[in-house]
Amino acid sequence: MKRLLSFFLFFSIIVFWSSCRNDFEFSPSTGNLGFAKDTVYLDTVFTNIGSSTYNLKVYNRSDEDIVIPTIQLENGVNSFYRMNVDGSTGLEGQQEGKFFEDVELLANDSLFIFIETTIDIETLTASDIQFLYTDRILFDSGNNQQDVDLVTLVKDAVFIYPNRDETSGIIETLTFDVDGDGNPDETTLQGRFLEDDELTFTNEKPYVIYGYAGVDEGETLTMEAGARVHFHADSGIIVTNGASLNINGSISADHENPENEVILEGDRLEPLFEDVPGQWGTIWLFNGSVNNTINYATIKNATIGLLSEGNQDEMEDKLTITNSQIYNSSAFGILGRATSISGENVIINNSGQSSFAGSLGGKYNFTHCTIANYWNSSFRQFPALLLNDYIEDENGATITNDLTEANFNNCIVYGNDNPEFFLDSRGSVFNFKFTNCLLRFDNDNLANTGNYMFGDANFYEGNSFNIDPDFKNGFENLMQIGEDSGANGLGSTLFSALVPNDILGIVRGASPDAGAFESIPFQD
Known part of the structure; x- marks a missing residue:
């Protein structure tokens, strides 16, 4: 009997809690996202060799659950960057990794965007041996649009x-x-x-x-x-x-x-x-x-x-x-x-x-x-x-x-x-x-x-x-x-006398030092 009463008591608490809870309601973002950085620098890469994965943390510092209508690369399907937003690769097809819709972000929470690139320098310039490639991540559109720059130095080889x-x-x-x-x-x-x-x-x-x-x-x-x-x-x-x-x-x-x-x-x-x-x-x-x-x-x-x-x-x-x-x-x-x-x-x-x-x-x-x-x-x-x-x-x-x-x-x-x-x-x-x-x-x-x-x-x-x-x-x-x-x-x-200069070209004196370097005073 005690077990039955305990079960009904537990069940009543669950029902009461559920009846009092409102479903999450997401409001459209209003251009107030926060970012861990305003520019993501992907370190130098060689043409046609993929980069390491870099990340950008995006914050919702408001007390409301929001939905970001779009997250996209400014250069669209032609961008050499690709993204993953909190585990999602976005739309299928050519826009995969380039375009994301209705991304939800809870109040006072954050999400991660992971960014990689593989760039063919020949499609950018035929003469330079290195090229600064840039793009932007666009969040939302119109008056609510925010952006983060992406920058990569690409070397030909x-x-x-x-x-x-x-x-x-x-x-x-x-x-x-x-x-x-x-x-x-x-x-x-x-x-x-x-x-x-x-x-x-x-x-x-x-x-x-x-x-x-x-x-x-x-x-x-x-x-x-x-x-x-x-x-x-x-x-x-x-x-x-x-x-x-x-x-x-x-x-x-x-x-x-x-x-x-x-x-x-x-x-x-x-x-x-x-x-x-x-x-x-x-x-x-x-x-x-x-x-x-x-x-x-x-x-x-x-x-x-x-x-x-x-x-x-x-x-x-x-x-x-x-x-x-x-x-x-x-x-x-x-x-x-x-x-x-x-x-x-x-x-x-x-x-x-x-x-x-x-x-x-x-x-x-x-x-x-x-x-x-x-x-x-x-x-x-x-x-x-x-x-x-x-x-x-x-x-x-x-x-x-x-x-x-x-x-x-x-x-x-x-x-x-x-x-x-x-x-x-x-x-x-x-x-x-x-x-x-x-x-x-x-x-x-x-x-x-x-x-x-x-x-x-x-x-x-x-x-x-x-x-x-x-x-x-x-x-x-x-x-x-x-x-x-x-x-x-x-x-x-x-x-x-056989090796008169040290590795920096400094002339060895009458009392030469052992090793490849002549001694120098170190700067504090």
């Missing part, structure tokens, strides 16, 4: 991408001699070899690469000063046997706006992606590629900035890199495998593993370089600088190869971990030397043992340990050193 079979949908993959037996091998790397007329990258338009752009045997890919190269996810450049890469940037008047550097980065141009590691693959100097040179380049946001393999016994270095910076690599800044690399005025920082790794032996010479690692996005298991002379095959067997030389002169090797260099030898030839370097190594268990006999002048000479390099901001890749740096005056003139 040269697109390099593999072919796709229209029937099967299979994307072209690279075929070249992988194992050195003289016969071409099929790979799973999506991409294609560059045509003859694509082997010079100029500064006229940016280049956007999908998949791996291959440099074929006997060919040279040249990048001129000021070239801009953007890579889609899982993309990069591969320089095959007998081929070369020459990046010919030059010094810029403004270090903050390096117009003459060659910049290689991902194809996401939004500020959110400016420093995101691992957006693309690598520049792969394959075994047998020759005479690779890089000068005044910035390589950022790759998985491995530079991967160099083989050719350690050639008279000429496989790779010569000068006056260049490599940042935000999700794995390694430079990874060498049984190869030969020469570097001057090189800066490497923020790598998920090591900034520089010379593995499976090789030959390496770095002078006035800053090899740092202030990675803070995750745990890293390796130091800023790693040298070893072996690999383990799939059966667990150890294969060694000579580290014929590894010289670091007037360098900084530092970071936010300790120690920041690791020397792992298992073979019979492991030649290295640090001379007049600032090093981070504070480990009592390893110091003065094995490869860390810091008093042995055959391996360590004129170095300083564990003194703050006073970087401007290592976590933000600002690697200039201040007047209080432990690298000040540490360098030897024997090596500064």
